[in-house]
Amino acid sequence: MLKVALLGAGRIGLVHAKSMTATTASRVVAVADVNMQAARDLADRIGAQARSVEDILADTDIEAVLIATSTDTHSDLITRATAAGKAVLCEKPVDLSLERALATLAAAEATGCPVMIGFNRRFDPNFAALKAAFDDGQIGAGELLSITSFDPAPPPVDYIASSGGLFRDMMIHDFDMACWLFGGPPARITAQGASLVDPAIGAAGDVDTAVVTMVWDDGRLAVVKNSRRAGYGYDQRIEILGSGGLLSASNVLENTVQKITTAGAVSAKPLHFFLERYMRAYEDEWAAFLTAVTTGAPMPVTLREGVAALACAEAATRSLHGGASVAITPDMLG
Amino acid sequence: MLKVALLGAGRIGLVHAKSMTATTASRVVAVADVNMQAARDLADRIGAQARSVEDILADTDIEAVLIATSTDTHSDLITRATAAGKAVLCEKPVDLSLERALATLAAAEATGCPVMIGFNRRFDPNFAALKAAFDDGQIGAGELLSITSFDPAPPPVDYIASSGGLFRDMMIHDFDMACWLFGGPPARITAQGASLVDPAIGAAGDVDTAVVTMVWDDGRLAVVKNSRRAGYGYDQRIEILGSGGLLSASNVLENTVQKITTAGAVSAKPLHFFLERYMRAYEDEWAAFLTAVTTGAPMPVTLREGVAALACAEAATRSLHGGASVAITPDMLG
Amino acid sequence: MLKVALLGAGRIGLVHAKSMTATTASRVVAVADVNMQAARDLADRIGAQARSVEDILADTDIEAVLIATSTDTHSDLITRATAAGKAVLCEKPVDLSLERALATLAAAEATGCPVMIGFNRRFDPNFAALKAAFDDGQIGAGELLSITSFDPAPPPVDYIASSGGLFRDMMIHDFDMACWLFGGPPARITAQGASLVDPAIGAAGDVDTAVVTMVWDDGRLAVVKNSRRAGYGYDQRIEILGSGGLLSASNVLENTVQKITTAGAVSAKPLHFFLERYMRAYEDEWAAFLTAVTTGAPMPVTLREGVAALACAEAATRSLHGGASVAITPDMLG
Amino acid sequence: MLKVALLGAGRIGLVHAKSMTATTASRVVAVADVNMQAARDLADRIGAQARSVEDILADTDIEAVLIATSTDTHSDLITRATAAGKAVLCEKPVDLSLERALATLAAAEATGCPVMIGFNRRFDPNFAALKAAFDDGQIGAGELLSITSFDPAPPPVDYIASSGGLFRDMMIHDFDMACWLFGGPPARITAQGASLVDPAIGAAGDVDTAVVTMVWDDGRLAVVKNSRRAGYGYDQRIEILGSGGLLSASNVLENTVQKITTAGAVSAKPLHFFLERYMRAYEDEWAAFLTAVTTGAPMPVTLREGVAALACAEAATRSLHGGASVAITPDMLG
Secondary structure (H helix, E strand, O other), rough: EEEEEOOOOOOOHHHHHHHHHHHOOOEEEEEHHHHHHHHHHHHHHHHHEOOOHEEEEEEOOOOOOOOOHHHHHHHHHHHHHOOOOOOEEEEOOOOOOHHHHHHHHHHHHHOOOOOOEEEHHHHHHHHHHHHHHHOOOOOOEEEEEEEEEEEEOOOOOOHHHOOOOOHOOOOOHHHHHHHHOOOOOEEEEEEEEEOOHHHHHOOOOOOOEEEEEEEOOOOOEEEEEEOOOOOOEEEEEEEEEEEEEEEEEOEEEOHHHHHEOOOOOEOEOOOHHHHHHHHHHHHHHHHHHHHHHOOOOOOOOOOOHHHHHHHHHHHHHHHHHHHHEEEEOOOHHO | EEEEEEEOOOOHHHHHHHHHOOOEEEEEEEEEEHHHHHHHHHHHHHHHHOOHHHHHHHHHOOOEEEEOOOOOHHHHHHHHHOOOOOOEEOOOOOOOOOOHHHHHHHHHHOOOEEEEOOOOHHHHHHHHHHHHHHHHHOOOOOOEEEEEEEEOOOHHHHHHHHOHHHHHOOOOOOHHHHHHHHOOOOOEEEEEOOOOOHHHHHOOOOOOEEEEEEEOOOOOEEEEEOOOOOOOOOOOEEEEOOOOEEEEEEEEOOOOOEEEEEEEEOOOOOOHHHHHHHHHHHHHHHHOOOOOHOOOOOOOOOOOHHHHHHHHHHHHHHHHHHOOEEEEEHHHHH | OEEEEEOOOOHHHHHHHHHHHOOOOOEEEEEEOOOOHHHHHHHHHHOEEEHHHHHHHHOOOOOOEEEEEHHHHHHHHHHHHOOOOEEEEEOOOOOOHHHHHHHHHHHHHHHHOOOEEEEEHHOOOHHHHHHHHHOOOOOOOEEEEEEEEOOOOOOOOHHOOOOHHHHHHHHHHHHHHHHOOOOOOEEEEEEEOOOOOOOOHOOOOOOOOOEEEEOOOOOOOEEEEEOOOOOOOEEEEEEEEOOOEEEOOOOOOOEEEEEEOEEEEEEEEEEHHHHHHHHHHHHHHHHHHHHHHHHHHHHHHHHHHHHHHHHHHHHHHHHHHHEEOOOOHHHHOO | OOOEEEEEHHHHHHHHOOOOOOOOEEEEEEEEEEHHHEEEEEEEEHOEEOOOHHHHHOOOOOEEEEEOHHHHHHHHHHHHHHHHEEEEEOOOOOOOOHHHHHHHHHHHHHHOOOOEEEEHHHHHHHHHHHHHHHHHOOOOOOOEEEEEEOOOOOOHHHHHOOOOOOHHHOHHHHHHHHHHHHHOOOOOEEEEEEEOHHHHHHHOOOOOOEEEEEEEOOEEEEEEEEEEOOOOOOEEEEEEEEEOEEEEEEOOEOEEEEEEEEEEEEEEEEEOOOHHHHHHHHHHHHHHHHHHHHHHHOOOOEHHHHHHHHHHHHHHHHHHHOOOOOEHHHHOOO
16 A cells, blocks of 8 residues: 655645545555645545645655645646655646746656656546547547537636636646647647636636647647636537547536427536546546556656646647747757 | 329328329329319329229229228228229228228238238338348347337327227337337237326227237237327337347437537427428338339238238227237237 | 444445445444355454344444345344334345235334335436426326336346346336336236246246336326346436426446447447446435434335335236236235 | 529539429529530420520529539629529539639629529528527527538549639538628638648648638637548538537437447438438528519528638638638628
8 A cells, every 4th residue: 555645735635635545555644735724634534644745755655745736836846756756646737837847847757756747537437438449440540639628617817817828727638638649749739719708817818718729740630629618517528530430528417317398308418517527537547646656657647748738738828829820849848 | 104093182192192293103193082172182283183983993094092091991992992903002000990901901812902001100211220220130139129109299089089099090000010020910919008198088988198018929028108199299219129239219300409508408309290200201101112013022011911000909909998918819810 | 423234245235335334424333244254354344343133233322224135034134123223224125025024014113213225226316317307397297107127137047036036126126116206106017028038037937028017096107128138238217208298317328439430320338237327326325314314304215115116016926927917905005 | 483594404403403393482494504415404304495504694584593503604604694684593602713703792783683602501400490599599699619511521633623622612611601600701710721531632732621710800719620531421510609508510310220239339320421411401592592582582691691701711721821810801801
């Protein structure tokens, strides 16, 4: 049983605490948070100790840490934790600054410690089945990938301001998904976007609705659609046109009930909340991390991949403001 | 081009007139109806002549007749038309009296003239595809057949009174479908039913909601559900459980539009009217009849099969009133 | 936190152990089983003690027991546990003998201790949503209920022999579902069945494929279809035709992936195993039991309802052998 | 009954001949084609006369013409027919040259004769229902429109060379659809594309797979995906995200049959051929044209709208080659 620590006891930290304690393959022995009370509350609840980050990193009994702190601390904590010899699972994104993320990548790789980035959607059973079928060649060569990713409702405008913008905060999941499905980052990215949902988001310098096109060197295309407000639920769909057919993964619905009356046939909406949709994915993500740590197998999502997704977000942000497509150059990938 | 006559210019006659004139393989040269004005109106519209039945049967240029008159005239017209050497396509049911239908069968078979009964649903492209997949062995041996057949709204109570009852008037389609799919009539039939839709239907001695179970000699089972009033449309579904899987044909919907809001996902209802759903089936039925007449191939739905469906209806009626299951004996099949 | 004991550490006992330990509202302090080693193994794993049934029933600290032992012990254990003042959740069926079940009902009701029967499907989120919509009047008055319930594969023939037959062992779930949805037991039941899946099942005196029709006093109808072998998965569907429309709950599929090629559009099968489909239902069932015990609210599934389902199974068994429909009389319901 | 002439007896002319003769509201009295034999064959078959274009335009009995000739003759024929006082229904696109199309627009508008462009998809019952629901405000204000439009197989490379390219030949339908749904042409267009299906298409200077993004002045976005080869059928879908929900129209399938086995659940593919999918649309298009001609109502698809779609195609072509987004300026719209 692996002894592990959880850094961060906020919203996403609590999510991870749930999957970390659902397995017997690891034991959470320590929790850290800038808010010591939050750390203590969570630690008490799961039979761990509230400790400082320094303490945790110095404890050689602790083999791995999960970083679920605020984004601006990710790079520093990855660097320190790998320097201390820990295996690391860090929440997305690696950083809001591509430059800093590249420095973190260099530092972490120098230590040889394994780092995984928490792109939880790869572990969603539906998307995982789509990927498996695609890699199995069931629709031949991929040609045109479409990702629809709409949130049910926008976050508070305060959050928007420090989020790094739609591309680094929200679409980064879809960039990773596209790179994962198509085997690496694209050659160029073009972005269009607008603030249609809430003018306050536009006033904060961000967009809430966007379409991004990715082109690979061999001509393959991907298009990602994001909206901060679908209203009816969490809309998460993927579709790949290949030389031999179409593969898609549609939404998970609230239930299977249908009512047919003179007003039409009414079925359930997509699940509304990301936790309902992705709780299983968080569990499988943690299990995959533990397996990789204990067997020494490559991380299922590498830090390098986390940087590639950030490079896409960087390119999309530049394209949105400049109006033209932006190349993903080798120096952006580390 | 086959010269043909249409006997009956009422509602169902008009339906047939449409498919009979949609093909160039036949030409409707004569129309008869007890209502001479109706015959003349229709004849004028399709470039035919209004003539008496006697006249039509005596005209050796006319090779085939389609009988779409009221049910109580079917037996007589089949008998006279085959005696006159015509090929016959007669609307369902053959008769309301099994005894009379058996006599008609004997008389018609003695003439050697081909007779087809108009079980149009066999020609619905969805049910035809289901049958083809089943006969192809795609789900192995059939074990349990389910037919759902709900009308959108009950007919006038006047009609009910002379209809022969739910089993002879409405479920007879489903009896034919079951016999067709499972390769012949069942050994026993059990019926339950009630008047839940309209008390006037019950007062007229009929049921408007019924469940009938059919058992074949080898143990295979079928269950048919009928309702005179689904409200939301014309609900026509078939499902077969086989040793290797499940085959089903679901409803044809009004369109493919879906709306998802916080109130759920709303799709279109099934098509509401039997003509919307089955117009194509009527066309294919007529084409199949013409092909059989001109090539001498066996009729796609024989008079004998029409009698078998009526025997099922007879057994179901008796079971409903007697409470026990009723055997389909050889003398009921002719 | 309620202290509870689990009687039975076999297959279904392990299922319940999982949901019993997933909540903090109860604590399993004792496990009993005729196989002491099985009891010890499970007890060790969940931090409980392996004890005898006598011991458990005598321990006044234990407020409730879950009976997951073999069916032939249910009546005796319900009687003894209620006599000892425990709240009881007992697996279905109450008994294979209606007579014994009625005696148990009388004895248990005399103690005033609450008894719940484990009809887990009522707690499936899909069926629960269907029931809620129906009770809410969304399709008006119920008229015709259809339940499809197919297992993926038959149990060992050994099991069949002591199972009480298809109706008491498998369709009892559907009888309860029908009585629950339509607000009480039907007036009459008619059964047809055959051994189509495995001749050994027929040789053991049982059927593996069956259609049962239920008729309520007011004419409402239900039809239940069972097969021991659907092959493609666990097929669990419900459909209600009401005066104002149709309500249905369809299967839960393995995932939402679809592949479209020239060979057609391929989607996932229904979940294959009852635990995949109903694990959540077992959890909600246990939670509902705990809530009722602690609040004193009526049991969500009463022992009386468990007896009613058994009375339906008894009537279906008699109908299958006798050929006619069988009435559910008041003396069968206790 | 309107006397009309059909100009063009090639593939698409034959399609129109079918819908033009299916109604009694018009009578095709003349057919013209550069291939006189083709004109005669078709004319004979539908009871019309083969005549020259000059002759037809000079015949004052003929009130309307349908232009189904090769694209390079559209502008000239629209100009001459309106000059001759005829109402015109012309196949898409107006022209391959935006400049020529603008001149034609000016000339035709000067005559006051009504001209309709044959964007048949607007008349597809599914897309028409989507449009009606959207205009009815059922999902609030439109924000993000997605159009998927894949052909089953690419046309001959010969055809590609003279087609004007993917955007003018194929995506022009989708440009019209987007402008129709969002109430006018967008402000800017960005195109990405590649030749992934057939290198010969790339060698001919065209792309066979493309993603185009359209942005309206108020920030609304649309994305159109085209592929010349979906393989599995004719894939035609539309989806609109609005402030209040999502509206979509999915594909029309070959039939409603589903087969579930251990290999999964197999349903029918989308209809394969554009005529199967859109025959009804061609009929409704012709009927809508006749209604507008006889009532004097505005044309359901104006020549001006045909020019706007061409302007979008022009912008997309320029964007594809230049790499940046291209504005739709007023001078491009006439």
